Amino acid sequence: MVQQIFNEYLPNMIKAGLQYTIPIAVVSFILGLILALLVALARISQLGGAFKIVKGISSFYVWLFRSTPLLVQLFIVYFGLPYLKIAGIFPDGIKLDPVVAGIITFSLNTGAYCSETIRAAILSIPTGQWEAAFAIGMKRSLVLRRIILPQALRTAVPPLSNSFIGLVKDTSLAASITLVEMFQVSQQYAGENYQPLMMYSLVALLYAVICTILTWLQSYLEKVTSKHITAGEGGAN
Amino acid sequence: MLKLSHVNKTFGETPVLKDLSTEFPEQQTTVVLGPSGSGKSTMLRSLNLLERPESGIYDCDDLQIDFAKPITSKTTLEVRQRTEMVFQSFNLFPHFSVLQNVIEGPVHVLHQSKDAATKEALTLLDSVGLLDKADAYPVELSGGQSQRVAIARSLAMHPQYILLDEPTSALDPELELEVLKVLLAIHDQNQSMIIVTHNMAFAQRVANKILFIENGDALYDGPTDGFFHSTNDRIKSFIDSMTFSI
Numbered sequence: 087m088v089q090q091i092f093n094e095y096l097p098n099m100i101k102a103g104l105q106y107t108i109p110i111a112v113v114s115f116i117l118g119l120i121l122a123l124l125v126a127l128a129r130i131s132q133l134g135g136a137f138k139i140v141k142g143i144s145s146f147y148v149w150l151f152r153s154t155p156l157l158v159q160l161f162i163v164y165f166g167l168p169y170l171k172i173a174g175i176f177p178d179g180i181k182l183d184p185v186v187a188g189i190i191t192f193s194l195n196t197g198a199y200c201s202e203t204i205r206a207a208i209l210s211i212p213t214g215q216w217e218a219a220f221a222i223g224m225k226r227s228l229v230l231r232r233i234i235l236p237q238a239l240r241t242a243v244p245p246l247s248n249s250f251i252g253l254v255k256d257t258s259l260a261a262s263i264t265l266v267e268m269f270q271v272s273q274q275y276a277g278e279n280y281q282p283l284m285m286y287s288l289v290a291l292l293y294a295v296i297c298t299i300l301t302w303l304q305s306y307l308e309k310v311t312s313k314h315i316t317a318g319e320g321g322a323n
Numbered sequence: 324m325l326k327l328s329h330v331n332k333t334f335g336e337t338p339v340l341k342d343l344s345t346e347f348p349e350q351q352t353t354v355v356l357g358p359s360g361s362g363k364s365t366m367l368r369s370l371n372l373l374e375r376p377e378s379g380i381y382d383c384d385d386l387q388i389d390f391a392k393p394i395t396s397k398t399t400l401e402v403r404q405r406t407e408m409v410f411q412s413f414n415l416f417p418h419f420s421v422l423q424n425v426i427e428g429p430v431h432v433l434h435q436s437k438d439a440a441t442k443e444a445l446t447l448l449d450s451v452g453l454l455d456k457a458d459a460y461p462v463e464l465s466g467g468q469s470q471r472v473a474i475a476r477s478l479a480m481h482p483q484y485i486l487l488d489e490p491t492s493a494l495d496p497e498l499e500l501e502v503l504k505v506l507l508a509i510h511d512q513n514q515s516m517i518i519v520t521h522n523m524a525f526a527q528r529v530a531n532k533i534l535f536i537e538n539g540d541a542l543y544d545g546p547t548d549g550f551f552h553s554t555n556d557r558i559k560s561f562i563d564s565m566t567f568s569i
């Protein structure tokens with residue numbers, strides 16, 4: 087048994103982790119962050135007119151993904167979309183590879199949460215920063231890019247890191263859409279050797295190792311990005 | 324020359340500027356005095372279009388703005404390049420070094436080359452006594468140093484007017500003094516300035532003109548001497564209340 091753990095179970099779980107769990111989490115998080123930034127900017131934008139529709143869609147998207155379970159979202163995208171038959175565009179429905187379905191769902195889900203984090207971080211920058219930048223003649227877009235976002239993203243590093251760590255663990259839900267990631271491999275072994283306690287504990291250990299490493303990275307990143315900026319600075323009041 | 328004519332501004336239901344008319348002569352220092360809440364900041368911020376009055380005319384040199392009509396963003400940017408604002412709370416950019424704070428506007432708004440902007444910024448930092456802090460970050464500075472950087476940052480934009488809203492109110496007396504010395508030197512170079520302050524001695528020393536605002540309207544608008552020797556009861560009691568006497 088012990089030998090099998092080290093020769094078979096652990097190596098194969100780690101392999102699934104390197105092949106699916108980590109790449110899916112990383113790719114989804116990057117896509118999610120891009121989406122989150124766009125959505126956050128759309129929601130704080132002061133543009134009126136037709137852009138109000140974009141703001142409306144952004145708010146609706148955030149609401150939708152934050153108020154439904156991730157597992158249900160995965161099921162809809164993987165099992166549900168094949169039944170979405172639209173003549174001319176998708177006559178046979180939308181059939182997605184589980185990896186693609188996973189990445190789409192995880193990106194959309196984490197994008198919704200991260201957009202709120204980024205939006206809150208932008209709003210937390212004192213108005214004095216906007217005013218000082220406006221006073222030297224900067225346009226709103228330039229103020230955002232040069233003054234506000236660099237400070238807001240620093241504020242957002244801790245909560246965004248937490249979201250990423252959460253996402254790594256949430257990828258285990260993809261086992262239910264036939265994706266052979268780490269947790270799915272442990273399930274398969276448990277089904278073969280009738281050692282569920284051992285198999286699930288092993289995979290739990292692997293998640294813990296990954297997340298611990300990420301936590302270390304997080305504190306390093308926080309230290310680097312919070313340089314020069316201490317609490318209360320920034321010209322409040 | 325900056326000129327306000329019949330300017331009105333309300334916050335919600337409260338009128339803050341009431342039919343205010345005044346002008347700010349070029350190459351001179353206008354000191355704005357008045358009790359707290361009288362509308363001094365609102366007026367100063369209106370000159371930089373950080374605040375938007377509902378009605379009135381604002382002549383910014385040859386540029387005329389009717390507050391009752393929409394203001395194009397081009398006009399807004401133009402006005403903001405002619406007038407620079409120095410805030411009570413400094414509002415330095417904390418993620419930039421002192422030097423980067425000063426060259427941010429020249430490089431990204433005036434599109435000067437980084438080398439030229441840096442050269443001038445170092446001269447300006449030298450003139451406010453902070454050349455050795457060029458590579459420091461705002462968090463490492465005292466309040467007085469921060470405000471002097473903010474002054475250098477506004478000078479780097481070569482504004483026609485510098486607007487200062489209680490620039491020393493957040494500072495201890497000895498730090499206040501170092502900032503006032505810098506302002507005096509700028510005044511002596513005939514830079515047009517509008518300063519809101521509660522420091523009466525400084526006002527008397529530096530002002531070419533006093534604007535006394537009470538309840539959103541100009542109660543006195545004229546030469547410095549005339550203000551400090553005014554026989555108006557309201558002005559006399561204001562000066563008394565602001566001056567230390569036993």
Ligand SMILES: Nc1ncnc2c1ncn2[C@@H]1O[C@H](COP(=O)(O)OP(=O)(O)O)[C@@H](O)[C@H]1O
Pocket residue numbers: 334335339357358359360361362363364365366
């Ligand atoms: N953003 C605002 N919203 C509502 N009321 C404001 C705002 N800014 C200023 N006021 C009010 O306007 C009045 C004048 O304020 P201000 O111009 O700051 O006066 P001063 O600078 O002379 O102390 C005050 O009563 C203040 O409470």
Ligand SMILES: [Mg+2]
Pocket residue numbers: 363364365488489
């Ligand atoms: Mg004020």
